[in-house]
Amino acid sequence: ETGVTQTPRHLVMGMTNKKSLKCEQHLGHNAMYWYKQSAKKPLELMFVYNFKEQTENNSVPSRFSPECPNSSHLFLHLHTLQPEDSALYLCASSQFAGYYGYTFGSGTRLTVV
């Protein structure tokens, strides 16, 4: 248990499906992040939320839609994905803008067929 919980752990979806990834933290952190990690590639920052407000969108395609209803929950809504979107999606949270580190979840392994 890392303090950041991601569900589901594994997801297989077709290109026409709509699904959502969920991230939850009860560490009292005020910032949350979505990262994408493709095979053998570095973690790629997707979105940053501070106090529920989106402060960064790293040129992510619109088929990925984040939602942050409160400081403890973060969602990533997925629709009409492509096979190249298959990856490990990681959520993280931090306090003090991450100066002392992030706490990551275990990730959702997404496969688009």
Place this chain on the structure above:
Amino acid sequence: TQLLEQSPQFLSIQEGENLTVYCNSSSVFSSLQWYRQEPGEGPVLLVTVVTGGEVKKLKRLTFQFGDARKDSSLHITAAQPGDTGLYLCPRYNTDKLIFGTGTRLQVFP
């Protein structure tokens, strides 16, 4: 843009050996973090160093921040198979971490 280079990229060693991983930059950092990531899992924070010359120990792992705060090293003594993983020292930029490819360590029994 602060560029951060990690070396080596890959390292395969036998159990019981010592190793050092380096994280270098041409710019000064206010702080530097080290993470370890195991396959299929999220990275886990090992340590944060903030003071030039700082040395922190975590069991068999020793972390050092350079005096000029431009570089850091991770030394593992008597490596064990459980140390296998991807070691990362991301660049901290305002309110986000930018990750490189890291050092992939394999320790064989």
